[in-house]
Amino acid sequence: MSANYAQIDPIDNLIVAIDNLPQGLKTVVNGEEIILKENIKSKHKFAVKDFAVGDEIFMYGVLVGKAVLPIQQGEAITTENIKHASADFNDSNEKFVWTAPDTSNFEGRTFNGYHREDGSVGTGNYWLVIPLTFCENRNIDVLEGALSEKLGYETKKDFAVDTDALIAQYKAGASNDDIYNTPIIATKEEISKNRLFKNVDGIKFLKHDGGCGGIRQDSEVLCNLLAGYITNPNVAGATIFSLGCQNAQIEMLEKALEAKSNTKPVHFLEQQKSSSERALIEEAVKHTFVGLMEANKIERKPAPLSKLVLGLECGGSDGFSGISANPSLGYAADLLAALGGSPVLSEFPELNGVEQNIINRCVNEDDAKKFSSIMRSYSAAAVAVGSGFEANPSPGNIKDGLITDAMKSAGAAKKGGTSPVVEVLDYAEKITKPGLNLLCTPGNDVESTTGLAGSGCNVIVFTTGLGTPTGNPITPVLKMSSNTELYEKMNDIIDINAGTVITGEDTIQTMGEKVLDHVIRVASGETPSKAVVKGHNDFIPWKRGISL
Missing domain, CATH: 2.30.130.110 (Archaeosine Trna-guanine Transglycosylase; Chain: A, domain 4)
Known part of the structure; x- marks a missing residue:
């Protein structure tokens, strides 16, 4: 270069x-x-x-x-x-030989995680509160107001006001001067220091606009996704709100949980069977509190790197993304695959033009055919509504040098590294195999990261050339810049700078090792991702419509 x-x-x-x-x-x-x-x-x-x-x-x-x-x-x-323009591809794959990278710098390394009954290991320990339909979002808000700040978890404000302290002073007969001298403002950091359950990282409230209306398949996909969140290694259990008459029935979620071999506590509350809203909320608060008590009994313990399930994501890409950040993340993915972990490549519209390379890397023929089938049907569906993969690049992509979808895709695919593809999964299917997995998600950043967490990723690295605040409720999202200018400008939300590859201070290999090392520290709870610190909890289920 x-x-x-x-x-x-x-x-x-x-x-x-x-x-x-x-x-x-x-x-x-x-x-x-x-x-x-x-x-x-x-x-x-x-x-x-x-x-x-x-x-x-x-x-x-x-x-x-x-x-x-x-x-x-x-x-x-x-x-x-x-x-x-992009190359045609065949459904059959050719013989593929992979040379794994040198993993000697990571041999014997571990991360400290939360060990689950099913053998998976979490990088976080969260309790979920989930509505089965948008009609229950109001009750989710009530529960959040009752629990988050009081238990020392994140507030949506930069600070919290402790009015209870003034009330206590008044009841004790305090003077005006006593009132004025009583501290009542707490920062986010001070709130977290007062956390009641030290081993529980948070309560996450997954509000959404689905569960009813639309088509029945949307509700089925939603329940599969929610089951994926509950069974994600980073989750201890869940409280579920149902109205009762919606398309996404409790039985539908129970069936999805059974299919994913759930072993975690899940409490279902149906409002139309409750005696009152007050009784519903009281029961939900108590179930959630007891669930937090049980979750708090779990402590971080060493786990092999093979327990890492690493989501590979990009968004707000620029002309450097495919040169610095994406191939560096790809090298980290190769290291993890060689160590027995599971990197996961998503965003199928951004694999347009590199299909044959992906197909040739599939370990078995069924996965090669599954991938080509999904890509062809996805492309045909886009064309059927008057669009196509060629419409994928955003104005920001184009402005910064990515002027065709195939150009964008060829750079985006670099974050998947070079290792064999062990399995091809459709949206919300569970990741079970070590090695590089392919997961069908749309190109929409939040729909894609939502899908990665729903399939079991316990860490996500998100490369960007233009910057993004995207995070996830349960899975730490590390942002990685393709250029140093972005890293310096948006340092409050960017975790890793791959711009040093452009300037020659790092190679793809040295930066890839730095990425994996950072992932290990985040997975251990030693270095929080900036998205977690900022409380970026983006959650948008994909309804399987055309989303490029």
């Missing part, structure tokens, strides 16, 4: 500008001198040769577009002169 520009793969006929490059600059690619015909912005690309209309354009070693106008050598690649 030059200090100013880079060719990512030897067959690429696009060059990435690392810095802003001025018109007239002489560059040398594969021994050939190229003079830039115009200014090239950082993260954008220029042509390594002349292109005629219809010529194929390659980046990351794969087809990412076709020329729609003549392009001269040294000209910028834009949305005006190329269009999306």
Whole structure:
């Protein structure tokens, strides 16, 4: 990689500008001198040769577009002169041989987690309060108001007001001066220090807009997702609110829990069978309090790295994401796979153009066929509503150099590393196998991270080039920047800086090792992810409509 520009793969006929490059600059690619015909912005690309209309354009070693106008050598690649194009793929896979990375720096390493009855290990210990339908969201709010602050858990405000202290002073006959001298403001940090249940990381309230209306399949998918949250290693148990008449019936969730071999306590409350709202809330508070008492008995203990289930996510990507953050995360995923852990690659619309590579890496033929079937049906469904995978790049992606979906996808796929694919899972299916898993989620960041946690991920690393505050209620989400400028600008929500790969201070390998080391510290509760510190609890179930 030059200090100013880079060719990512030897067959690429696009060059990435690392810095802003001025018109007239002489560059040398594969021994050939190229003079830039115009200014090239950082993260954008220029042509390594002349292109005629219809010529194929390659980046990351794969087809990412076709020329729609003549392009001269040294000209910028834009949305005006190329269009999306991706390679065809076969359902059958070829023989795949993988060389695992050197894991010697991690041999014998452990993390301190919460050991569950089913053999999984949590990186957190949460109690869930869940409505089966949006009609119960109000009751969820009541329970949150009754429990969170009082028990020392997060508040949505930067501070809490202890009015109870003033009431106690008044009842004790305090003077005006006594009232004025009584401290009543507590910060989030002070609230957490007063946490009653030291081994319980929080109570999470999963409000949503589903469970009724829509189509019956939406409720089935929702129940499968909620069952995945309850059985996630980071969860100790749950309190469930049901109205009674909604599509997402209690029996539907019970069936989903049984299918996932649930061993955790789950308390169901049906409002239409309760004598009053007051009685419903009283019962819910008591069930939840007792559940917290039991959850508090579990303490962190050492666990092998093979118990890590690592979600691989990206969002707000830029022209550097596929060069620094994504391949570094991919190397960390390869390390984890070699150590017996389970990295999980999601966002199927962002695998468009690299399908054959994924298919060839599938360990068994059934998974290869399942992946190709999901990709073809997903693509067809998008086309049926007048869209397509080519509509995936956002305005922010395009502005920062990702101008076709295949270009974006080829970079996004790098976060999956190079290891064999051990299983292909549809949305809300449970991760059970060590090695790289593929999970069908949409490209929507929060719908995807919601799905990763629902399939069992106990940690998620989220790469970004533009910045995002995305988090998850139960699974710590570590944000990783593709460039140093973003890391410095949004340091309050970004955990890891992969911009050092761009500047040459790190290689993909050294940064990958840093990523895994950070994951281990977060998994052990030693270093909280900034999304957890900020209380970013994003939860959006996917209704299986077209979401790119």
